[in-house]
Amino acid sequence: MAEAVHKLEVAETRLYREAPNNIEAEQALLGAILVNNDALYRVTDFLKPVHFYEPLHRKIFEVAGELIRMGKTANPVTIKTFLPADEKVGELTIAQYLARLAAEAVTIINAADYGRAIYDLAIRRALITVGEDMVNIAYDAPVDMAPQSQIEDAERRLFELAETGRYDGGFESFGDATKIAVDMANAAFMRDGHLSGVSTGLRDLDKRMGGLQPSDLIILAGRPGMGKTSLATNIAFNIAGAYEPAQQADGSFAAANGGVVGFFSLEMSSEQLATRIISEQTEIPSSKIRRGEITETDFEKLVACAQMVQKVPLFIDQTGGISIAQLAARARRLKRQRGLDVIVIDYVQLMQGSSAKSTNRVQEITEITTGLKALAKELSTPIIALSQLSRQVESRDDKRPQLSDLRESGSIEQDADVVLFVYREEYYLKNKEPKPGTEEYIKWEAEMNEMRGKAEVIIAKQRHGPTGSVGLAFHGEFTRFSDLAEDDRLPERYE
Numbered sequence: 176m177a178e179a180v181h182k183l184e185v186a187e188t189r190l191y192r193e194a195p196n197n198i199e200a201e202q203a204l205l206g207a208i209l210v211n212n213d214a215l216y217r218v219t220d221f222l223k224p225v226h227f228y229e230p231l232h233r234k235i236f237e238v239a240g241e242l243i244r245m246g247k248t249a250n251p252v253t254i255k256t257f258l259p260a261d262e263k264v265g266e267l268t269i270a271q272y273l274a275r276l277a278a279e280a281v282t283i284i285n286a287a288d289y290g291r292a293i294y295d296l297a298i299r300r301a302l303i304t305v306g307e308d309m310v311n312i313a314y315d316a317p318v319d320m321a322p323q324s325q326i327e328d329a330e331r332r333l334f335e336l337a338e339t340g341r342y343d344g345g346f347e348s349f350g351d352a353t354k355i356a357v358d359m360a361n362a363a364f365m366r367d368g369h370l371s372g373v374s375t376g377l378r379d380l381d382k383r384m385g386g387l388q389p390s391d392l393i394i395l396a397g398r399p400g401m402g403k404t405s406l407a408t409n410i411a412f413n414i415a416g417a418y419e420p421a422q423q424a425d426g427s428f429a430a431a432n433g434g435v436v437g438f439f440s441l442e443m444s445s446e447q448l449a450t451r452i453i454s455e456q457t458e459i460p461s462s463k464i465r466r467g468e469i470t471e472t473d474f475e476k477l478v479a480c481a482q483m484v485q486k487v488p489l490f491i492d493q494t495g496g497i498s499i500a501q502l503a504a505r506a507r508r509l510k511r512q513r514g515l516d517v518i519v520i521d522y523v524q525l526m527q528g529s530s531a532k533s534t535n536r537v538q539e540i541t542e543i544t545t546g547l548k549a550l551a552k553e554l555s556t557p558i559i560a561l562s563q564l565s566r567q568v569e570s571r572d573d574k575r576p577q578l579s580d581l582r583e584s585g586s587i588e589q590d591a592d593v594v595l596f597v598y599r600e601e602y603y604l605k606n607k608e609p610k611p612g613t614e615e616y617i618k619w620e621a622e623m624n625e626m627r628g629k630a631e632v633i634i635a636k637q638r639h640g641p642t643g644s645v646g647l648a649f650h651g652e653f654t655r656f657s658d659l660a661e662d663d664r665l666p667e668r669y670e
Contacts, residue, residue, distance in 0.1 A: 197296055218287060372384070376413025391558070575596075
């Protein structure tokens, strides 16, 4: 009998366990802020009103923060105007409670420690919520819900909690959104080239796009042989090669220039991708590297390049047929472990949707592109996703791609913030070579000389900028795209 009573008491204790909190730490911090307003700046970079356990403390912290940011003094007298001063907290009115907080305040020196304690307890409460949800869903999971999907959902929520200190979406004030927009403009002003996004390393493309914008889905499409993988590889390496970390207020690192790149190569192996990058950097044709037709000098160049590339933060995942859910989980993990500023996917049509039931390919592509856009927003990272074009391009006289040429185009065109097409006139001209010595040959040769080594990137859609076309130079043997030389930068010519 005694044992049964004991078990009941244990069960009741478990049932009524209070969520972790520290009311005294909250009171101490608020008291410090009311006595010395500078204490607020010790904690504002990580502590938000939502982290307080006591609703009244949330309100006091919020009002004090607003007053101090407006350049006004926050003390028990000025704050009580914005609170229901006659309401009771135990035996005290709110006005008396504020006075008590200030009277028993700790020194400003301890403010950051109290703030960190409050923040840590808020995170633990959020973890308890995630854990309870996991347990409840696992117990009551519907028949058609695979355990894998619950793991992915839990991983997403834990990632969001680790990144931002909260896992709920919800509204944010327009004031906060405006502050982010101004911070972005400031970052663009401070960054090399005055770009709001991450620089691609290609001058003219950056001018048109302002760099790769955070949370954008950028579709890069082209017919086989146009060089879309080469362009994506070039951009990825340019970004990773320009990476300069800068320490943030919370001790973490973010990219001041360039960035950490995650490259999902569904088509090529990591070794093939590395060969392309080394070829592009050393200017030794990749075909020669593969066949071993290189001189001793070339080999020394390769070794030097390989050593330089070691330090570049470019991470390659070569899983073929990866699903959108797996890709998202791996991207989150990379962001937590190493940081992540740009994601490249080569290419969309080789990915799988998460549900095995989907027999319709268009539906599957819709799920993939919607998932990629959601991931770009979640990680606040631009995603460059390569895509194939349908064969209808080949049947037209003008081979320049259009939005309607995208394979399974509806969703790709709709979800993308930017659509880029790679086009090389030289590729099509080469296949039309007439018989040497004829008039057509002379005309063809002139056209060929005009187009040799040139490529176009057509910006067919851009949500926050102009559409149009950007000229690039293309070096086929090194699979490298670069800026075209401008007339004012060419050496002097004598007529």
